Amino acid sequence: MTSKNYKLLEVKLQKIADINYATALLHWDKETYMPKKAAALRSQQLSTLSELGHSLFTEKSTGILLNKLEKENLNETLEANVKRTKEDYDKMIKLPGSFVAESSMLSSKAFHAWIEARKKNDFKIFEDPLDKLISHKRKEADLLGFSDHPYDALLDLYEPGLTVSTLNRLFKNVREQLVPFVAELRSKKQIDTNFLFLKYPSDKQWNFGIDILKNIGYDFDAGRQDISEHPFTINFGSTDVRVTTRIDEYDFSNMTWSCIHEGGHALYEQGLPIDQYGLPCGSAASLSIHESQSRLWENMVGRGKNFWKFHYPKLQKIFPKNLSNISLDHFYKAINHIEPNYIRTEADELHYHFHVMIRYEIEKSIMEGLIKTSDLRDYWNARYKEYLNVDVPSDLEGILQDIHWSHGSFGYFPTYSLGSFYAAQFYEKAKADITNLEKQIESGNSSELLHWLRNNIHAHGRKYLPNELCKQVTGSELSLDPFMDYVKLKYSEIAI
Numbered sequence: 255m256t257s258k259n260y261k262l263l264e265v266k267l268q269k270i271a272d273i274n275y276a277t278a279l280l281h282w283d284k285e286t287y288m289p290k291k292a293a294a295l296r297s298q299q300l301s302t303l304s305e306l307g308h309s310l311f312t313e314k315s316t317g318i319l320l321n322k323l324e325k326e327n328l329n330e331t332l333e334a335n336v337k338r339t340k341e342d343y344d345k346m347i348k349l350p351g352s353f354v355a356e357s358s359m360l361s362s363k364a365f366h367a368w369i370e371a372r373k374k375n376d377f378k379i380f381e382d383p384l385d386k387l388i389s390h391k392r393k394e395a396d397l398l399g400f401s402d403h404p405y406d407a408l409l410d411l412y413e414p415g416l417t418v419s420t421l422n423r424l425f426k427n428v429r430e431q432l433v434p435f436v437a438e439l440r441s442k443k444q445i446d447t448n449f450l451f452l453k454y455p456s457d458k459q460w461n462f463g464i465d466i467l468k469n470i471g472y473d474f475d476a477g478r479q480d481i482s483e484h485p486f487t488i489n490f491g492s493t494d495v496r497v498t499t500r501i502d503e504y505d506f507s508n509m510t511w512s513c514i515h516e517g518g519h520a521l522y523e524q525g526l527p528i529d530q531y532g533l534p535c536g537s538a539a540s541l542s543i544h545e546s547q548s549r550l551w552e553n554m555v556g557r558g559k560n561f562w563k564f565h566y567p568k569l570q571k572i573f574p575k576n577l578s579n580i581s582l583d584h585f586y587k588a589i590n591h592i593e594p595n596y597i598r599t600e601a602d603e604l605h606y607h608f609h610v611m612i613r614y615e616i617e618k619s620i621m622e623g624l625i626k627t628s629d630l631r632d633y634w635n636a637r638y639k640e641y642l643n644v645d646v647p648s649d650l651e652g653i654l655q656d657i658h659w660s661h662g663s664f665g666y667f668p669t670y671s672l673g674s675f676y677a678a679q680f681y682e683k684a685k686a687d688i689t690n691l692e693k694q695i696e697s698g699n700s701s702e703l704l705h706w707l708r709n710n711i712h713a714h715g716r717k718y719l720p721n722e723l724c725k726q727v728t729g730s731e732l733s734l735d736p737f738m739d740y741v742k743l744k745y746s747e748i749a750i
């Protein structure tokens with residue numbers, strides 16, 4: 255049953271979505287085709303539009319409408335839309351306008367200092383603006399409120415319901431199980447991966463990427479792919495979901511798996527119900543659930559042997575000089591080769607979680623006030639030595655590598671690891687539910703898997719909180735076990 259008040263809310267939220275998606279389209283343009291001279295005005299246009307969306311949403315009338323709607327008798331979807339909107343609204347109005355303006359001023363300064371610090375390869379340049387931003391973040395945690403740990407208030411902004419106590423438990427497991435497992439794999443003979451770094455002409459890579467996207471079910475009538483410096487997925491409703499990629503002619507892996515990764519994000523967005531446009535039930539459940547979709551396609555499917563049983567013969571035909579002498583088995587082992595490195599975005603699917611764990615431990619200590627900003631670099635380098643046994647060669651390849659802190663994004667990183675663990679848990683359930691799933695993938699057909707994801711995950715949007723969704727789909731809460739089972743089985747066949 256829909257009511258007059260509900261209709262008012264729907265119209266308002268959809269209007270805000272129109273503004274937000276127009277803002278997103280300007281962002282997409284900025285990252286792809288915008289001419290250089292447009293930069294200054296573009297920043298102004300973006301900030302005007304996002305302020306407009308924000309102020310429409312935080313109007314008093316929104317709160318009054320939500321309070322009325324909470325007392326009405328609505329169906330499950332409508333009720334979820336009201337509930338999620340009320341949660342967002344309550345969070346947003348806790349931060350006074352002056353505080354939000356200060357946030358944007360501080361992060362803008364920090365961002366410019368980060369760019370400058372990267373140019374000079376010197377963390378010291380970033381240190382002071384970062385320190386101010388950190389104090390501001392601690393104030394933000396106080397304003398938002400928390401019961402156990404100040405970091406909980408920030409985690410909740412990216413992943414509703416996520417807490418330090420959950421993450422402590424999870425990362426303790428990661429340390430206890432993944433550290434010895436990785437050490438054991440590294441003690442074995444390592445495969446030759448040199449052929450992945452021969453010349454792979456960019457036009458051929460591009461065409462291969464498009465083919466893969468089509469093969470996994472990405473709808474080019476509701477999206478497109480372009481080139482950008484950092485690959486990303488962006489959407490303006492589920493009927494226009496765009497992906498970008500980058501191509502390095504001397505690193506075949508770079509384009510291929512970022513293409514499948516972004517493709518996974520895009521399949522999720524294309525699968526959100528269009529009749530819920532602009533409403534919580536038409537939006538992604540959370541950052542972790544989003545990342546679970548990209549990781550599932552990238553790793554469980556796209557780094558699986560069965561996927562390449564179908565695609566590798568085609569790939570050999572496209573690049574005969576590089577690949578005709580490389581067997582499928584060799585190729586499969588090489589694309590799953592693990593090696594510690596100090597750059598997060600270049601990490602393999604096992605070491606990746608050590609990178610996230612380091613950032614998690616640092617952010618948690620920062621929020622507790624345990625580390626001085628001036629000690630962060632030493633702390634960072636020591637953790638890399640401890641967890642990955644690598645000496646960080648420079649700030650650029652160390653503490654300055656990620657953009658997140660310069661944007662004031664504290665609490666974001668853990669969602670990357672959660673995404674992988676959710677992916678393994680979802681994939682385990684999909685394999686149990688779909689007869690011969692691996693056989694289907696071996697014959698180049700992943701449509702039943704996509705259908706399963708659409709029904710079980712995409713169709714719900716934000717109706718459920720991430721942990722509720724996980725329970726509903728898999729029957730249990732998030733656990734590291736399915737991920738460990740998946741990597742143990744996979745690498746027992748790969749390790750020589």
Ligand code: CO
Pocket residue numbers: 515519545548
């Ligand atoms: Co992603």
